[in-house]
Amino acid sequence: MKPPDSTAVVGRAKAGDVQAFEALFRDHHARVYNLAYSILADRTEAEDVTQRAFVKAWEELPRLREVAAFAGWLNRIAANLARDVARSRAARKVPANHSEPTGDKADQGLLAEERDAQVHRAIGSLPEHQREVVIMYHLQGVPVQEVAEQLGIAQGTVLSRLARGREALRRKLAPYVEQ
Protein backbone atom coordinates (compact mmCIF):
# COMPACT_ATOMS: atom_id res chain seq x y z
CA MET A 1 0.00 0.00 0.00
CA LYS A 2 2.59 2.48 1.10
CA PRO A 3 5.92 2.35 -0.73
CA PRO A 4 8.93 2.26 1.60
CA ASP A 5 10.31 5.58 0.31
CA SER A 6 6.99 7.42 0.40
CA THR A 7 8.36 10.18 2.64
CA ALA A 8 11.03 10.85 0.00
CA VAL A 9 8.34 10.93 -2.69
CA VAL A 10 6.37 13.49 -0.68
CA GLY A 11 9.56 15.52 -0.36
CA ARG A 12 10.10 15.47 -4.13
CA ALA A 13 6.48 16.43 -4.81
CA LYS A 14 6.84 19.22 -2.26
CA ALA A 15 9.81 20.53 -4.23
CA GLY A 16 7.69 20.64 -7.40
CA ASP A 17 8.21 17.22 -9.01
CA VAL A 18 4.96 16.41 -10.86
CA GLN A 19 5.94 12.77 -11.46
CA ALA A 20 6.42 12.27 -7.73
CA PHE A 21 3.04 13.87 -7.18
CA GLU A 22 1.44 11.48 -9.65
CA ALA A 23 2.97 8.58 -7.69
CA LEU A 24 1.35 10.01 -4.56
CA PHE A 25 -1.93 10.31 -6.41
CA ARG A 26 -1.76 6.63 -7.44
CA ASP A 27 -1.05 5.55 -3.84
CA HIS A 28 -3.61 7.72 -2.09
CA HIS A 29 -6.49 8.51 -4.43
CA ALA A 30 -8.54 5.37 -3.65
CA ARG A 31 -8.63 6.26 0.05
CA VAL A 32 -9.41 9.90 -0.65
CA TYR A 33 -12.21 8.87 -3.01
CA ASN A 34 -13.72 6.52 -0.40
CA LEU A 35 -13.48 9.20 2.24
CA ALA A 36 -15.31 11.66 0.00
CA TYR A 37 -17.82 9.03 -1.09
CA SER A 38 -18.65 8.07 2.51
CA ILE A 39 -19.40 11.72 3.29
CA LEU A 40 -21.25 12.54 0.07
CA ALA A 41 -22.84 9.21 -0.95
CA ASP A 42 -22.54 10.42 -4.53
CA ARG A 43 -20.00 9.05 -6.96
CA THR A 44 -19.79 12.07 -9.28
CA GLU A 45 -19.38 14.48 -6.39
CA ALA A 46 -16.83 12.18 -4.75
CA GLU A 47 -14.81 12.13 -7.99
CA ASP A 48 -14.90 15.90 -8.23
CA VAL A 49 -13.86 16.31 -4.59
CA THR A 50 -11.03 13.79 -5.04
CA GLN A 51 -9.63 15.77 -7.96
CA ARG A 52 -9.98 19.09 -6.20
CA ALA A 53 -8.37 17.66 -3.06
CA PHE A 54 -5.25 16.69 -5.01
CA VAL A 55 -5.07 20.04 -6.81
CA LYS A 56 -5.34 21.77 -3.44
CA ALA A 57 -2.75 19.41 -1.92
CA TRP A 58 -0.34 20.34 -4.73
CA GLU A 59 -0.83 24.02 -3.99
CA GLU A 60 -0.48 23.59 -0.22
CA LEU A 61 2.37 21.05 -0.25
CA PRO A 62 5.18 23.62 0.12
CA ARG A 63 3.65 24.53 3.49
CA LEU A 64 3.37 20.92 4.75
CA ARG A 65 5.85 20.46 7.60
CA GLU A 66 5.18 16.89 8.76
CA VAL A 67 6.01 15.11 5.51
CA ALA A 68 5.52 11.72 7.21
CA ALA A 69 1.89 12.55 8.04
CA PHE A 70 1.02 13.32 4.41
CA ALA A 71 -1.92 10.85 4.32
CA GLY A 72 -3.68 12.35 7.33
CA TRP A 73 -3.09 15.86 6.00
CA LEU A 74 -4.52 14.90 2.63
CA ASN A 75 -7.52 13.28 4.37
CA ARG A 76 -8.23 16.58 6.16
CA ILE A 77 -8.19 18.48 2.85
CA ALA A 78 -10.55 15.99 1.19
CA ALA A 79 -12.92 15.77 4.17
CA ASN A 80 -13.16 19.56 4.38
CA LEU A 81 -13.95 19.85 0.67
CA ALA A 82 -16.52 17.04 0.89
CA ARG A 83 -18.20 18.63 3.89
CA ASP A 84 -18.38 21.96 2.02
CA VAL A 85 -20.12 20.22 -0.89
CA ALA A 86 -22.50 18.40 1.46
CA ARG A 87 -23.31 21.67 3.24
CA SER A 88 -24.01 23.62 0.05
CA ARG A 89 -26.13 20.73 -1.19
CA ALA A 90 -28.09 20.73 2.07
CA ALA A 91 -28.53 24.50 1.75
CA ARG A 92 -29.93 23.99 -1.77
CA LYS A 93 -32.04 21.10 -0.42
CA VAL A 94 -30.74 18.77 -3.14
CA PRO A 95 -30.81 15.10 -2.09
CA ALA A 96 -27.70 12.96 -2.62
CA ASN A 97 -27.75 11.26 -5.99
CA HIS A 98 -27.30 7.70 -4.71
CA SER A 99 -25.83 6.56 -7.99
CA GLU A 100 -25.53 2.85 -8.71
CA PRO A 101 -22.15 1.18 -8.42
CA THR A 102 -20.64 0.45 -11.81
CA GLY A 103 -18.33 -2.01 -13.56
CA ASP A 104 -17.12 -5.02 -11.61
CA LYS A 105 -20.07 -4.84 -9.24
CA ALA A 106 -22.71 -5.25 -11.96
CA ASP A 107 -22.98 -9.02 -11.44
CA GLN A 108 -23.48 -8.81 -7.69
CA GLY A 109 -26.97 -8.90 -6.34
CA LEU A 110 -28.92 -5.75 -5.64
CA LEU A 111 -29.03 -6.73 -1.99
CA ALA A 112 -25.27 -6.78 -1.73
CA GLU A 113 -25.11 -3.42 -3.49
CA GLU A 114 -27.67 -1.92 -1.18
CA ARG A 115 -25.84 -3.37 1.82
CA ASP A 116 -22.51 -1.91 0.66
CA ALA A 117 -24.18 1.46 0.11
CA GLN A 118 -25.60 1.32 3.65
CA VAL A 119 -22.18 0.48 5.04
CA HIS A 120 -20.60 3.42 3.19
CA ARG A 121 -23.27 5.76 4.49
CA ALA A 122 -22.83 4.45 8.04
CA ILE A 123 -19.06 4.99 7.77
CA GLY A 124 -19.76 8.49 6.49
CA SER A 125 -21.68 9.31 9.65
CA LEU A 126 -18.72 8.48 11.92
CA PRO A 127 -16.55 11.17 13.47
CA GLU A 128 -13.68 12.01 11.14
CA HIS A 129 -10.91 10.25 13.10
CA GLN A 130 -12.88 7.00 13.25
CA ARG A 131 -13.98 7.22 9.62
CA GLU A 132 -10.47 7.45 8.20
CA VAL A 133 -9.10 4.47 10.15
CA VAL A 134 -12.17 2.34 9.36
CA ILE A 135 -11.81 3.09 5.64
CA MET A 136 -8.07 2.44 5.65
CA TYR A 137 -8.13 -0.71 7.79
CA HIS A 138 -11.38 -2.41 6.81
CA LEU A 139 -12.15 -1.19 3.28
CA GLN A 140 -8.62 -0.89 1.97
CA GLY A 141 -6.97 -3.59 4.06
CA VAL A 142 -4.09 -1.40 5.27
CA PRO A 143 -2.46 -3.09 8.32
CA VAL A 144 -2.75 -1.26 11.66
CA GLN A 145 0.96 -0.46 11.77
CA GLU A 146 0.82 1.19 8.33
CA VAL A 147 -2.34 3.12 9.16
CA ALA A 148 -0.49 4.45 12.21
CA GLU A 149 2.55 5.42 10.13
CA GLN A 150 0.53 7.07 7.38
CA LEU A 151 -1.51 9.13 9.81
CA GLY A 152 1.40 9.84 12.16
CA ILE A 153 -0.37 8.38 15.22
CA ALA A 154 0.32 5.51 17.65
CA GLN A 155 -0.86 1.97 16.85
CA GLY A 156 -2.83 1.96 20.11
CA THR A 157 -4.65 5.08 18.92
CA VAL A 158 -5.54 3.35 15.65
CA LEU A 159 -6.89 0.31 17.55
CA SER A 160 -8.85 2.49 19.92
CA ARG A 161 -10.41 4.51 17.08
CA LEU A 162 -11.26 1.26 15.28
CA ALA A 163 -12.91 -0.06 18.45
CA ARG A 164 -15.02 3.09 18.85
CA GLY A 165 -15.88 3.11 15.15
CA ARG A 166 -16.98 -0.54 15.11
CA GLU A 167 -18.97 0.00 18.29
CA ALA A 168 -20.92 2.83 16.59
CA LEU A 169 -21.27 0.92 13.31
CA ARG A 170 -22.58 -2.16 15.11
CA ARG A 171 -25.58 -0.03 16.17
CA LYS A 172 -25.99 1.77 12.83
CA LEU A 173 -25.86 -1.51 10.92
CA ALA A 174 -27.93 -3.52 13.40
CA PRO A 175 -30.13 -5.22 10.75
CA TYR A 176 -27.02 -6.72 9.15
CA VAL A 177 -25.16 -7.86 12.26
CA GLU A 178 -27.83 -9.05 14.68
CA GLN A 179 -29.08 -12.60 14.55
Place this chain on the structure above:
Amino acid sequence: MNAKRCDETRELLADFDAGLLDERRADEVTAHAAECEACGAELAALKRTAALLDATEPARPSRDLWPGVAQKLAPRQPSRTWWGIPRPAQMRLALQVATIVLLILALTVILPLHWDQGPAVSLPHAVDDDAALFGHWYAQASLTSGLGNVQALSLIAATQPPEAAP
Protein backbone atom coordinates in the same frame (compact mmCIF):
# COMPACT_ATOMS: atom_id res chain seq x y z
CA MET B 1 -27.29 -12.46 35.16
CA ASN B 2 -25.85 -9.65 37.24
CA ALA B 3 -26.95 -6.45 35.43
CA LYS B 4 -23.98 -4.45 36.73
CA ARG B 5 -21.62 -7.11 35.46
CA CYS B 6 -23.34 -6.99 32.05
CA ASP B 7 -23.03 -3.18 31.86
CA GLU B 8 -19.34 -3.36 32.73
CA THR B 9 -18.76 -6.05 30.14
CA ARG B 10 -20.61 -4.15 27.39
CA GLU B 11 -18.40 -1.13 28.05
CA LEU B 12 -15.32 -3.25 27.45
CA LEU B 13 -16.44 -5.37 24.51
CA ALA B 14 -15.15 -3.16 21.70
CA ASP B 15 -11.77 -2.71 23.38
CA PHE B 16 -11.67 -6.43 24.12
CA ASP B 17 -12.39 -7.19 20.48
CA ALA B 18 -9.62 -4.81 19.41
CA GLY B 19 -7.16 -6.53 21.77
CA LEU B 20 -6.75 -3.43 23.91
CA LEU B 21 -7.51 -4.95 27.34
CA ASP B 22 -4.91 -6.22 29.78
CA GLU B 23 -4.89 -9.96 30.47
CA ARG B 24 -6.92 -9.82 33.69
CA ARG B 25 -9.78 -7.79 32.23
CA ALA B 26 -9.71 -9.76 28.98
CA ASP B 27 -10.13 -12.97 30.99
CA GLU B 28 -13.07 -11.46 32.87
CA VAL B 29 -14.79 -10.45 29.63
CA THR B 30 -14.16 -13.87 28.08
CA ALA B 31 -15.58 -15.64 31.14
CA HIS B 32 -18.67 -13.43 31.31
CA ALA B 33 -19.41 -13.55 27.59
CA ALA B 34 -19.20 -17.34 27.74
CA GLU B 35 -21.83 -17.66 30.46
CA CYS B 36 -24.09 -14.65 29.62
CA GLU B 37 -26.13 -15.15 26.47
CA ALA B 38 -26.89 -11.42 25.95
CA CYS B 39 -23.27 -10.29 26.27
CA GLY B 40 -22.13 -13.24 24.18
CA ALA B 41 -24.57 -12.17 21.44
CA GLU B 42 -23.32 -8.59 21.68
CA LEU B 43 -19.73 -9.70 21.21
CA ALA B 44 -20.79 -11.81 18.23
CA ALA B 45 -22.57 -8.79 16.69
CA LEU B 46 -19.39 -6.75 17.10
CA LYS B 47 -17.37 -9.45 15.35
CA ARG B 48 -19.94 -9.62 12.53
CA THR B 49 -19.65 -5.83 12.16
CA ALA B 50 -15.91 -6.17 11.57
CA ALA B 51 -16.54 -9.01 9.10
CA LEU B 52 -19.18 -6.95 7.27
CA LEU B 53 -16.77 -4.03 6.96
CA ASP B 54 -14.03 -6.32 5.67
CA ALA B 55 -16.44 -7.75 3.07
CA THR B 56 -17.60 -4.32 1.89
CA GLU B 57 -16.28 -3.31 -1.52
CA PRO B 58 -14.49 0.01 -1.44
CA ALA B 59 -16.10 2.55 -3.76
CA ARG B 60 -14.18 2.98 -7.00
CA PRO B 61 -14.09 6.00 -9.30
CA SER B 62 -15.69 5.41 -12.70
CA ARG B 63 -12.66 6.74 -14.57
CA ASP B 64 -9.00 7.65 -14.16
CA LEU B 65 -9.05 10.90 -12.19
CA TRP B 66 -5.37 11.78 -12.69
CA PRO B 67 -5.63 13.57 -16.11
CA GLY B 68 -8.19 15.96 -14.64
CA VAL B 69 -5.85 16.65 -11.74
CA ALA B 70 -2.71 16.97 -13.88
CA GLN B 71 -4.17 19.63 -16.16
CA LYS B 72 -4.97 21.84 -13.16
CA LEU B 73 -1.55 21.71 -11.50
CA ALA B 74 0.17 25.08 -11.65
CA PRO B 75 3.86 24.57 -12.44
CA ARG B 76 6.19 24.83 -9.49
CA GLN B 77 9.94 25.06 -10.09
CA PRO B 78 11.66 22.00 -8.63
CA SER B 79 14.00 23.98 -6.45
CA ARG B 80 15.43 23.81 -3.00
CA THR B 81 16.78 27.33 -2.76
CA TRP B 82 13.58 28.78 -1.32
CA TRP B 83 13.53 26.27 1.53
CA GLY B 84 15.77 28.39 3.72
CA ILE B 85 13.95 31.69 3.13
CA PRO B 86 11.73 32.59 6.04
CA ARG B 87 8.06 33.16 5.33
CA PRO B 88 6.51 36.58 6.08
CA ALA B 89 5.14 35.45 9.45
CA GLN B 90 8.55 34.18 10.51
CA MET B 91 10.14 37.36 9.21
CA ARG B 92 7.82 39.45 11.38
CA LEU B 93 8.60 37.27 14.37
CA ALA B 94 12.33 37.64 13.72
CA LEU B 95 11.96 41.44 13.62
CA GLN B 96 10.05 41.43 16.88
CA VAL B 97 12.67 39.25 18.54
CA ALA B 98 15.45 41.50 17.19
CA THR B 99 13.72 44.59 18.64
CA ILE B 100 13.40 42.95 22.05
CA VAL B 101 17.03 41.81 21.98
CA LEU B 102 18.14 45.35 21.07
CA LEU B 103 16.10 46.79 23.95
CA ILE B 104 17.55 44.28 26.42
CA LEU B 105 21.03 45.04 25.08
CA ALA B 106 20.43 48.77 25.49
CA LEU B 107 19.21 48.31 29.04
CA THR B 108 21.95 45.91 30.14
CA VAL B 109 24.77 47.91 28.56
CA ILE B 110 23.63 51.47 29.30
CA LEU B 111 22.38 51.01 32.86
CA PRO B 112 25.67 49.47 34.09
CA LEU B 113 27.45 52.40 32.37
CA HIS B 114 25.42 54.83 34.44
CA TRP B 115 26.07 52.95 37.65
CA ASP B 116 29.72 52.03 37.13
CA GLN B 117 31.09 55.21 35.65
CA GLY B 118 29.03 57.73 37.56
CA PRO B 119 30.05 61.27 36.57
CA ALA B 120 31.45 60.23 33.17
CA VAL B 121 27.93 59.51 31.96
CA SER B 122 26.60 62.86 33.07
CA LEU B 123 28.99 64.42 30.56
CA PRO B 124 26.45 64.73 27.73
CA HIS B 125 24.37 67.04 29.89
CA ALA B 126 27.27 69.41 30.23
CA VAL B 127 28.09 69.38 26.54
CA ASP B 128 25.94 71.73 24.44
CA ASP B 129 27.60 71.20 21.12
CA ASP B 130 25.77 68.55 19.06
CA ALA B 131 28.81 67.29 17.23
CA ALA B 132 30.79 66.90 20.41
CA LEU B 133 27.89 65.14 22.04
CA PHE B 134 27.63 62.71 19.15
CA GLY B 135 31.36 62.05 19.18
CA HIS B 136 31.29 61.41 22.88
CA TRP B 137 28.41 58.96 22.74
CA TYR B 138 29.81 57.18 19.72
CA ALA B 139 33.21 56.77 21.27
CA GLN B 140 31.83 55.68 24.59
CA ALA B 141 29.41 53.21 23.14
CA SER B 142 31.93 51.56 20.86
CA LEU B 143 34.86 51.63 23.29
CA THR B 144 33.13 50.47 26.44
CA SER B 145 31.03 47.73 24.95
CA GLY B 146 33.18 46.53 22.05
CA LEU B 147 30.23 47.02 19.71
CA GLY B 148 30.60 47.38 15.95
CA ASN B 149 29.83 50.71 14.23
CA VAL B 150 26.26 49.84 13.36
CA GLN B 151 25.37 48.57 16.83
CA ALA B 152 27.04 51.53 18.48
CA LEU B 153 25.04 53.93 16.30
CA SER B 154 21.79 52.11 17.06
CA LEU B 155 22.65 52.36 20.71
CA ILE B 156 23.18 56.09 20.42
CA ALA B 157 19.92 56.51 18.55
CA ALA B 158 18.09 54.51 21.19
CA THR B 159 19.55 56.27 24.20
CA GLN B 160 20.17 59.87 23.23
CA PRO B 161 18.81 62.01 26.09
CA PRO B 162 16.16 64.67 25.33
CA GLU B 163 18.61 67.42 26.33
CA ALA B 164 20.69 66.56 23.28
CA ALA B 165 17.91 67.55 20.87
CA PRO B 166 18.51 70.95 19.17
